[in-house]
Amino acid sequence: MTKYPLKIISDPPPMVSFKKVRKTYGSLVVLDDLDLDIAAGEMVSIIGPSGSGKTTVLRMLMTLEQINDGVIYIDGKPLTHMPKNGKLVPANQRHLRERRADIGMCFQHFNLFPHMTALENCMEGPVQVLGIPKAEARDRSEELLELVGMIAKKDQHPSRLSGGQQQRVAIARALAMRPKVLLFDEVTSALDPEVIGEVTNVIRKLVSEHNLTMLMVTHQMGFARDISDRVCFFYGGKIEEQGHPAELFGNPQKERTQKFLSAVKEAI
Template identity: 85%
Template sequence: MENMSEYPLELHGETPPMVKFKKVRKSYGALTVLDDLDLEIAEGEMVSIIGPSGSGKTTVLRMLMTLETINGGCIYVDGKPLTHMARNGALVPASQRHLRERRADIGMCFQHFNLFPHMTALENCMEGPVQVLGLSENEARERSEELLEMVGMIAKKDQHPSRLSGGQQQRVAIARALAMRPKVLLFDEVTSALDPEVIGEVTTVIRKLVSAHKLTMLMVTHQMGFARDISDRICFFYGGRIEEQGPPADLFGAPRRARTQQFLSAVKEAV
């Protein structure tokens, strides 16, 4: 069993990171997907993760959403352990109850929307606040309509997902995630399932979020131009580790590592 004494019960300091991965490991049998990952994301920071398939990008998001367990290390959100909990002055693996409580701080927008097909756009946004947060229907409706207005979908609030385009569904999915008032918002390839002509709808909404809200955001994307325009920092993943990271101008303009150069060159040639 891993010795957890090196992992604090709570992060301290003037401004602890909103998200912290400390020596996080994830493997499937002999396949190592995350290899002692260290990553910190500040409050209000927008970080994009890029890299080849199989480099561990989406696994980072799945760990944060507690959709999968880690094999080692610890993940913190807002200064407190996510994957572990305190017991008798020490850290132990988190219970399902602890995970449910801490997961409320995190929202995620998936590649394939994952909207409830039997609910309207408005009902999709209201469901979480009512069932999980305990808001009244009136409070949830007011909050959801405000967010649907923000993403340009208020006119479609009574439509079911089957009546909406892919870009419209993704915008509803973003509103639904925001309705839970998360501290951290995750985007997993949110434009890759969309037709090229509607990608702009979603990227415009995300740009608006970045400029208008002090949300901490982590995005996995293959859209290099979008990542360059919107991110405070880019992390290039390779082999379950961060091979290189930095501001977009530095990483795209003058990458230092050979693997980063090769990846960006291949992506550029494919466009």
């Protein structure tokens, strides 16, 4: 991987910044020199056909996959790289662990610990990873369960909760780590239609009341249109088109965007 000169980022920096990020699997190019900046407090949704690189963006941010080229920054500091002798070199595991603490993720299938209650699920990360005293972690977790409307279920195990309830606990658990950036990977796609509203209302509340930077991959066009500050349409590992939801959904400029949105409307 290329060594990069140390980059001085202007103040204030984007909260998330992809600089010429490339990801390949053999001859398959998944992300093609991606440039993407997300401002602090901005809510950005990523849409696009399967295989366009949407989820790979989240996996790169979670350091679940190693990039092949480029650099990813979080809050002006390199995530995928670290300084060494005046250069940026690929990050070691210690650097990745430290920087990853700024990022939270809510997965499609919840991934709650089945042997723990809702409250214990939220407390586990702050206690074990952040070293926060149990009493403080309990107070923080109860506050967040109240925020997502799950305080009455705090002593229930995941098996006793509905899909929508489990996803709301998963959001509280991610928030308990006090991330600067919160990622959502198709958080409503595993839910029954009647409970999708539970989760979308929580995310709307986070957007309106909390200055979180959020990045969401979704196939729900209406949700992306209603909740986002900006929507990015991915195609072939690149941002084919991006803009304010009203503009992108109401008057898409690129032919590929038009075809995709037309196909989505027909499917609905």
